[in-house]
Amino acid sequence: MRNNLRVERARQRMTQQTLAELLGVSRQTVNAIELGKFNPSTVLALKMSKIFNLPVNDLFELEETD
Amino acid sequence: MKKPHLLPHFCIWIGLALLIASAAVSALYLFPSLRWTFNSVWNTAYRGILPLSLVIICFSKEKVEDELITETRHKSLLAPVIIYFALVILEPWASNMVKTMAHTYNTYVHYLNIANSFVLLPAAAYLITFRIKLWKQKKAIGHEE
Numbered sequence: 001m002r003n004n005l006r007v008e009r010a011r012q013r014m015t016q017q018t019l020a021e022l023l024g025v026s027r028q029t030v031n032a033i034e035l036g037k038f039n040p041s042t043v044l045a046l047k048m049s050k051i052f053n054l055p056v057n058d059l060f061e062l063e064e065t066d
Numbered sequence: 067m068k069k070p071h072l073l074p075h076f077c078i079w080i081g082l083a084l085l086i087a088s089a090a091v092s093a094l095y096l097f098p099s100l101r102w103t104f105n106s107v108w109n110t111a112y113r114g115i116l117p118l119s120l121v122i123i124c125f126s127k128e129k130v131e132d133e134l135i136t137e138t139r140h141k142s143l144l145a146p147v148i149i150y151f152a153l154v155i156l157e158p159w160a161s162n163m164v165k166t167m168a169h170t171y172n173t174y175v176h177y178l179n180i181a182n183s184f185v186l187l188p189a190a191a192y193l194i195t196f197r198i199k200l201w202k203q204k205k206a207i208g209h210e211e
Contacts, residue, residue, distance in 0.1 A: 025132040031203075038134050
């Protein structure tokens with residue numbers, strides 16, 4: 001699964017730490033999601049979509065291998 | 067999100083203190099002159115407190131217990147499960163070997179109690195795997211913002 005989290009975060013001039021605090025997770029988690037090493041739960045994905053004010057599909061997209 | 071049923075974070079420090087103390091007392095057995103003086107203390111430390119401290123550390127929450135940590139915990143369970151089954155399979159052979167060694171060489175190996183390793187080895191394997199995975203995650207974030 002690909003994601004545009006880093007791009008959206010940069011667009012909103014938000015640090016990983018700020019996003020982590022808003023989501024109630026650690027900075028490691030935000031970093032792991034951005035690097036594609038960890039797929040967040042639906043709850044976390046919906047929280048992100050709320051923070052960035054974007055549909056979940058704009059933040060995450062399936063790859064051919066998924 | 068559903069919260070995992072774990073001990074509070076401060077229990078890690080209690081577990082660590084108990085681990086260091088019990089490991090130090092267990093190490094006393096390596097000194098033959100002290101062996102019989104501290105026998106009951108050694109028994110309590112090695113067979114009781116040492117496994118208990120490892121279990122406390124394993125089941126204590128991290129500072130931020132989020133879903134990445136939960137997934138890391140789940141992934142770290144594979145190694146201890148394999149070790150546990152290996153112990154179950156090898157136990158009759160191993161206990162026989164330990165008895166023979168103790169009889170032949172008059173060593174202290176029989177005191178290293180096979181049953182104790184059913185808790186010690188899987189718990190230690192879990193802790194090592196979990197900590198290495200956490201360390202790798204922390205290393206990966208670097209200073210990038």
